[in-house]
Amino acid sequence: MSVLPQHGKENNQTNEALNTLLIVFMKSNTYNNMKTISILFIISLFINGAVTESVSVNIGFSITFHTNTVIQSDDVIEWSYGYSSELIAKLDRGSISLFDGSYGRFFNRVKLNYETGDLTIIDVRDRRVGDYNLQITGEKNTRQTFSVSGRGGYTGHVTSLTVMEGDSVRLDAGVPDAENYDVIRWRFENSPLAEIDRKTEIVSTHDERFRDRLELDRWSADLTITNITTDLSGLYEVKVDSNRGTHTIHQTYTVTVSDEVKSVSVMEGESLTLHIDIPIQIYDRTDWGFGPDELKPDSIQSLYRYGERFRGRLQKQTDGIRSLTITNITTEDSGVYQVRIIMGLCPQSIKKRFIVTVTARDGSSGVSLGGSCVGVLLVLVSSQIL
Structure with missing residues (x-):
């Protein structure tokens, strides 16, 4: 009597030998021993071809x-x-x-x-x-x-990111254990962009528009594009092939690069509200920053570290409307305001900038928006709906 099923003519001899071995185990006094049962299970997996x-x-x-x-x-x-x-x-x-x-x-x-x-x-x-x-x-x-x-x-399925011109964008390859994958390929608008071949230890990049702008992490395979411009808006795709060729992980990103900057003027002593016409969703997060520098991931600490300047004068959004209100505004509050919206528990984000000019009661305008206009002040306004 055959204990294990037969799968293909080429396995007949192996099947017969293993069936005989299994019958011997089953008739032995050690059959009830857990170790022997484990051996039987492993042999069964082997003969059935289950991997x-x-x-x-x-x-x-x-x-x-x-x-x-x-x-x-x-x-x-x-x-x-x-x-x-x-x-x-x-x-x-x-x-x-x-x-x-x-x-x-x-x-x-x-x-x-x-x-x-x-x-x-x-x-x-x-x-x-x-x-x-x-x-x-x-x-x-x-x-x-x-x-x-x-x-x-x-x-x-498609991750959408909107960033400001000049920002850096990091695209995730999606594999926590990227070192176990031989070939990682990035494409832009269906054309080769960058790749890692671990067998040859070659990291290569393509496309002259990305000259000196691409950083491909050898270990995580994540792709960073620095100083991005509007002509680099488009569809980015990554494909990661396993070492044994058994599976491929892939993802696409739609990246939109915006050069939009909204100018706002207000009189000293009035209240200013900066609006964003994007509905609030569950788990969204909104980071507001003041100053020309790029918003940093750790900006959550900035409200407490640099809050003296705006203390008691900030009001976050209400009734589901994304906005930031600054009361009793002064000429020193003139400058660049940035907002970054993290869309849910994912890498999707939207960035916008506002140039605010505060005019004094005597008719003079606020501080210059040049390189020394303001020190960096990052303010986080959390907008989570649970």
Whole structure:
């Protein structure tokens, strides 16, 4: 009697030998020993061809699992999800079937390549993190599991960023363990931009418009664009291929570079309200800054460190309207005001600048907006709605 199933003619001899070994274990006095049971389990996985590979990816990124198999015309390929092996995609002799999954978690989020059988999961979220099981039935039977874990908060499939001209932009490659990936490629508007090839230890960049502006982190594979200009607005894409060619992690970014600066004039002693016509969403954060320098990630400390200048004169937004009000304004408050809006738990952000001129009651204007106009003062106004 055969204990293990037979998978393919080429495995018959191996199957018979392992079946014999299993029967010996089962008849031995040590069969109930946990170590022996573990050995049986490992042998069973081996003979069934089941291999589990762990994959870590940023939430919001997409991932493609590769079969790395030459698909035969009579092969049946099934992709399932979770411990219950819920069927999400099937390729049966050239015919593709896609399934939404329980609660519609895979609705419009699954693609299946009819030539290779590769499965793409678009926009990995918490509810789509877990085990993805591949089973190929045909001349050669194959089973494999990809165990996917996610990192970070939710982001959409295409991450949109709006930045000011002259700012620096850092685009995340999306892989917490980038050193385990051989080839990382960045593209701009579907043209090669930068890449890392760990096999050859080559880090290369392309496109003359980005000369001396690209910084490609060798370890994280994140791409930084410095001193960005409006002509560099567009679609950026990253693809990260695993060392064994079993999967690819990919993401796209839509970057908009704005040179918009709004000028505002106000009389000394009046109140000034700076409005932003963007609805507030759950978990959004709004950082306000005063001064020409770029807003820093640690600006949350600035309200307490430099608050004396505006103490008692700042009012944050109310009734869902993004705004900052400065009361009893003075000529010394003239200068550049910046705002950065972090859209939810993700890298999406929007930046705007205001040039404020305060005119004194005697008709004189405020301080110059030149390089020495103001010291850097960063003010955080938190706008979270829980």
